[in-house]
Amino acid sequence: MKMLLLLVLSMVAVAREATAQDAQCVRERAAMVETIRAYARSDTSVLGQQGFSDRVLEAMGQTKRHLFIPERSCSIAYADRPNPIGHGQTISQPFIVALMTQLAEVAPDHVVLEVGTGSGYQAAILAHLARKVCTIEIVPPLAEAAAKALRDHAYDNVSVRLGDGFGGWPECGPFDAVVVTAALGQPPPPLIEQLKVGGRLVMPVGPAYSTQHLTVVEKIASDRTTTRAVALVRFVPFTRSQN
Secondary structure, eight states: OHHHHHHHHHHHHHHHHHHHHHHHHHHHHHHHHHHHHHHHOOOHHHHOOSSHHHHHHHHHSOOOOGSSHHHOHHHHTTTSEEEEEEEEEEOHHHHHHHHHHHHHTTTTTOOOEEOOOSSSSSHHHHHHSSSSSEESSSSHHHHHHHHHHHHHHHHHEEEEESSSSGGGGGGGOOHHHEEEBBBBBSSHHHHHEEEEEEEEEEEESTTTSEEEEEEEEEETTTTTEEEEEEEOOOOBBBBOOOO
16 A cells, blocks of 8 residues: 555656746746747848748647657757757757748648758648658658657658658659758759749758858749848758768
């Protein structure tokens, strides 16, 4: 009887601790969203007076970022800074994730390609907004961990592929939007080819280990695009297959 009582008390303590952590995460996540909103208000040169859409802010507020970082810490996850995820890769700061998502202009019926799955967090954000998300990761342990996290948390409209994202994923496309989370000197031509007319590609363009330009490429005809630089950023370099 005593052992049973101790077990019950232990379970109650664990449940209370989990509830307290959940409440902290909710508070930290709400504060993160307000920080993102405040950044947009303070600098209208990036998104204009309209700032972020309600859909993007709701996706940021609903997605549990702490489940996609190794520490699982809410105070770390919801601070507006990048976090290392191993293998020389990072999860971008929340403001940049929101900004790239906003620039992609994802609609509910869209099919989106992400190149550079990383932790799976950006794919989870996109999954709240799009009909289908196809995401490619070249680092096997990251691809495996991201696929498991997305599956475990019921992101059933996300498909993860292990491979070199330079060539895109033709079988999953064509795409209404493409989001690339690593820097390259210019947008890969295959990604432009797999973009629908009217679609957008968002990626950091510039040299590795330096400042890049967050760039939006709009496909205005089958053989024509427009390009504009939006903001200065610093991303890890685009990794290619050695084969």
